[in-house]
Amino acid sequence: MLKFMRKKTVSVWKKDSRTLIAHGVLDDDIYGIELDVSVNIEDLRISAIEGKWNRWTTPECPRAIPELQRAVGFLIAEPDFSQKAHKVIGRKACRHFANLLLECSHSLREAALLGEWEDRKAAGEEARLGDITAEKAAPPPPPQSPPSAPRAAPVESAACPDEERGIDDKSRVLSADSPGLVIDLHVHTSPASPCSSVPVAEVIEEAKRIGLDGICLTDHNYVWTAPEVAALREEHGFLVLRGNEITTDQGDMLVFGLEEDIKGIIRLEELRKKVLQAGAFVIVAHPFRGFLTFGVGQLGLTPEKAMERSLFQHVDAVEVMNGKVTAKENQFAAEVASGLDLPVTGGSDAHEVSEVGVYATRFYETIRDEKDLIRALRGGNYVPLAYRKEKGF
Amino acid sequence: MANILTYSRNRCTCVEQVDENTLRATCTLQDTLTDAFVEILVGLPDLEIVDVRCEVKRTEQEPCKDPALSLAKVIGVRIGSGMLKIIKGLVAETTECKQLGFMVEECCHGVILSFTKDVLLVSSPRPTDQEEAREFYGKMVKENIRLYNRCAAFAPGSDLVRGVDPPK
Ligand SMILES: [Fe+2]
Numbered sequence: 001m002l003k004f005m006r007k008k009t010v011s012v013w014k015k016d017s018r019t020l021i022a023h024g025v026l027d028d029d030i031y032g033i034e035l036d037v038s039v040n041i042e043d044l045r046i047s048a049i050e051g052k053w054n055r056w057t058t059p060e061c062p063r064a065i066p067e068l069q070r071a072v073g074f075l076i077a078e079p080d081f082s083q084k085a086h087k088v089i090g091r092k093a094c095r096h097f098a099n100l101l102l103e104c105s106h107s108l109r110e111a112a113l114l115g116e117w118e119d120r121k122a123a124g125e126e127a128r129l130g131d132i133t134a135e136k137a138a139p140p141p142p143p144q145s146p147p148s149a150p151r152a153a154p155v156e157s158a159a160c161p162d163e164e165r166g167i168d169d170k171s172r173v174l175s176a177d178s179p180g181l182v183i184d185l186h187v188h189t190s191p192a193s194p195c196s197s198v199p200v201a202e203v204i205e206e207a208k209r210i211g212l213d214g215i216c217l218t219d220h221n222y223v224w225t226a227p228e229v230a231a232l233r234e235e236h237g238f239l240v241l242r243g244n245e246i247t248t249d250q251g252d253m254l255v256f257g258l259e260e261d262i263k264g265i266i267r268l269e270e271l272r273k274k275v276l277q278a279g280a281f282v283i284v285a286h287p288f289r290g291f292l293t294f295g296v297g298q299l300g301l302t303p304e305k306a307m308e309r310s311l312f313q314h315v316d317a318v319e320v321m322n323g324k325v326t327a328k329e330n331q332f333a334a335e336v337a338s339g340l341d342l343p344v345t346g347g348s349d350a351h352e353v354s355e356v357g358v359y360a361t362r363f364y365e366t367i368r369d370e371k372d373l374i375r376a377l378r379g380g381n382y383v384p385l386a387y388r389k390e391k392g393f
Numbered sequence: 394m395a396n397i398l399t400y401s402r403n404r405c406t407c408v409e410q411v412d413e414n415t416l417r418a419t420c421t422l423q424d425t426l427t428d429a430f431v432e433i434l435v436g437l438p439d440l441e442i443v444d445v446r447c448e449v450k451r452t453e454q455e456p457c458k459d460p461a462l463s464l465a466k467v468i469g470v471r472i473g474s475g476m477l478k479i480i481k482g483l484v485a486e487t488t489e490c491k492q493l494g495f496m497v498e499e500c501c502h503g504v505i506l507s508f509t510k511d512v513l514l515v516s517s518p519r520p521t522d523q524e525e526a527r528e529f530y531g532k533m534v535k536e537n538i539r540l541y542n543r544c545a546a547f548a549p550g551s552d553l554v555r556g557v558d559p560p561k
Binding site (some may be wrong): 006030064090095249264265300325 | 396402407408438455471475502506511526527552
């Protein structure tokens with residue numbers, strides 16, 4: 001039987017020589033929305049937008065309507081337009097309006113191409129529509145690396161060999177009553193992670209302020225170089241370590257000890273091979289994020305069933321305290337990890353200053369550099385904790 | 394001439410229950426330039442894409458004309474948070490026909506919305522009772538603080554987040 005249907009229609013017409021108008025309608029089992037979007041033909045800039053709810057869910061959904069005006073001025077042919085629509089209209093107004101706005105905008109772009117084709121033909125040019133679409137295809141989005149100072153070429157790991165430090169293995173293990181070393185293993189910074197709003201220096205200073213012993217920079221598919229991180233450590237007098245949150249076909253993975261800059265979506269199995277080759281360590285980040293939320297939580301997924309997921313065969317540990325998921329989702333991850341007998345970690349997944357240290361991992365070993373960190377992670381002598389809460393922040 | 398449409402589009406996304414363990418979601422797009430179809434099969438309770446099929450009947454986009462076009466790379470992806478980035482990335486590895494990737498996403502959204510509808514049907518407050526609705530959605534955002542400030546309805550100042558602490 002049919003469970004759900006969403007219909008969307010868009011009609012585009014030319015109001016005058018300068019303006020195209022799209023009228024979009026979204027109608028599904030839950031929502032009914034209409035949108036009128038005007039754009040200047042010359043630069044495809046949104047000059048006016050008007051929305052209307054026909055059916056909605058919460059009593060506050062109508063608050064989305066005035067927020068739609070934020071889209072005025074957006075250039076719909078820009079490569080980052082869809083990202084902007086999600087971020088601005090989806091977040092500030094409503095994601096269903098953002099969805100319909102994208103549908104209208106895409107239709108407007110195609111209508112503009114058709115218009116150009118007609119004009120060229122009328123001018124006696126021999127133009128094929130396919131050529132014009134290829135010509136006008138949006139350029140690929142710019143690389144997401146920060147536009148900051150040129151980055152140093154990767155050099156050898158920041159870890160320093162034990163022999164140089166004259167430390168034997170036994171001295172690493174802290175005594176049972178030691179409070180251990182608390183490190184936030186999952187932190188994002190701006191601009192390395194486009195979704196974060198905090199420069200690295202602010203993250204570090206906040207971590208120091210709340211009394212953490214260290215942090216790991218785990219920006220999305222981003223490799224900090226050893227000299228960069230060494231400089232940060234020196235400048236702030238604080239333990240800053242490197243990780244990388246890599247998106248795989250099976251979700252996000254926190255990887256420590258892998259220098260390779262991986263772009264795009266990698267298969268988890270392939271990442272696993274690289275991790276093993278490099279002697280690195282991989283933790284599955286927030287494995288059930290969003291899975292137990294409103295609606296989808298009714299699926300009846302049990303920890304036993306979730307343990308069968310093949311992804312758990314390719315990771316070394318499970319993040320069971322993550323600051324971006326619900327308590328239930330963290331609890332569920334903990335049950336799965338316990339059933340599989342996998343080590344567990346905590347990390348804030350901070351994207352804002354106030355989130356640093358929400359969760360962290362307490363290690364009962366000395367950690368002075370990345371080599372220590374990987375050794376400690378392998379040793380399994382650590383526990384996740386709700387750091388800010390414990391400290392009363 | 395001014396009132397004649399220069400372009401029109403119709404997109405329909407459907408989700409149906411095939412059997413106890415499988416959902417089928419389809420997205421059909423017909424517009425002035427394109428006629429395309431995508432179907433995914435989704436395994437329960439994992440919400441994993443177990444099969445995918447696509448067909449482009451009419452297009453002006455060169456990359457979409459490839460008759461061997463396959464979206465098989467998305468098999469194994471789970472529908473849920475973070476899926477868009479993964480689907481986009483995997484489809485981009487196979488083809489530059491972005492529309493097909495978008496159609497897979499629409500199918501996945503449809504699946505999520507079908508569950509949202511189930512929940513609203515069994516637990517929705519009466520549409521006429523504002524206070525009851527406020528309580529229902531207020532509880533929802535408290536239980537899932539990620540919703541806070543996720544849209545206008547859950548933004549600071551809205552009745553639904555009255556008394557809810559913003560996430561730290
Ligand atoms: Fe993260």
